[in-house]
Amino acid sequence: MMDAPPDAKLVLLVDDEFDILSTYTMLFEYSGFRVATAANGRLALAAAALEQPAIVVSDFMMPSMDGAELCRAWRDDEQLQPIPFILCSAGIVRDHASIPYDSFFRKPVPIDKLIKEVRRLLLKGRAQE
Numbered sequence: 001m002m003d004a005p006p007d008a009k010l011v012l013l014v015d016d017e018f019d020i021l022s023t024y025t026m027l028f029e030y031s032g033f034r035v036a037t038a039a040n041g042r043l044a045l046a047a048a049a050l051e052q053p054a055i056v057v058s059d060f061m062m063p064s065m066d067g068a069e070l071c072r073a074w075r076d077d078e079q080l081q082p083i084p085f086i087l088c089s090a091g092i093v094r095d096h097a098s099i100p101y102d103s104f105f106r107k108p109v110p111i112d113k114l115i116k117e118v119r120r121l122l123l124k125g126r127a128q129e
Contacts, residue, residue, distance in 0.1 A: 005032065008032055008033055008034045009033055009034065009053075009054035009055070009122060010033070010034045010035070010036060010051060010052075010053040010054050011028050011033045011034070011035050011036070011053060011054065011055055011056075011057060011118060012035075012036045012037075012038065012044060012047060012048060012053035012055070012056040012057070013025060013028070013035060013036070013037045013038075013056075013057050013058075014037070014038045014039075014040070014041065014043075014044040014056060014057070014058040014059060014062070014067070014070065015037075015039070015058070015059040015062070016039050016040055016059065016061075016062040016063060017059070018039075020059070021037045021039075024057070024111070024114075025037060027111050027115070028115065028118075031115050033118075036051065036053060039062070040062045040063055040064040040065055041058070041062060041064060041065025041066060041067065041069055041070030041073065042064045042065045043064075044056065044058065044065075044070055045065075045070070045073060045074075045077075048074075048080055048083075052079065052080070052083065053083060054083065054084075054122055054125075055083060055084045055085075055086065055118055055121060055122060056074065056083060056084070056085050056086065057086045057088065057114065057118065058070055058071065058085065058086070058087055058088065059088055059089070059107075060087055060088065060089035060090075060091065061089065061090070061091055067087050067088075067089070067099075068087075068099045071085050071087060071099050071100055071101050072099070072100065075100045082125070084102045084103075084118075084121040084122070084124075084125060085100070085101045085102050086101065086102060086103045086104070086105065086114070086117060086118065086121070087099060087101040087103070087104050087105075088104070088105045088106075088107050088109050088114075089104075089105075089106065089107060090106070090107035090108070102121055103117050103121065105117075
């Protein structure tokens, strides 16, 4: 694991596949971010309660609480609501429009595009402050 700069933004990665979490963690850290991980939506909410991330990148299909349920719970929480939410899915997401995410990617996601979108959303949020 690389040491992130003290002012590095925290990315919360949520996915039930260990290989994806470990690969994305390494690549985000290499790109200068700090990373927290969770294997499902419930664990993601618990992680966010310990330390609020700057942004969340979540899988859609997960046990316990899927990405759509997590995104809705995220938007219902006053503290988490302004934090950008990226949803990723390998499958077809029905009722796509009712999920209040900021960006959506179909898996497999090219990591360079994902990191570029994370940076764009973080800059967009800073511009609104």
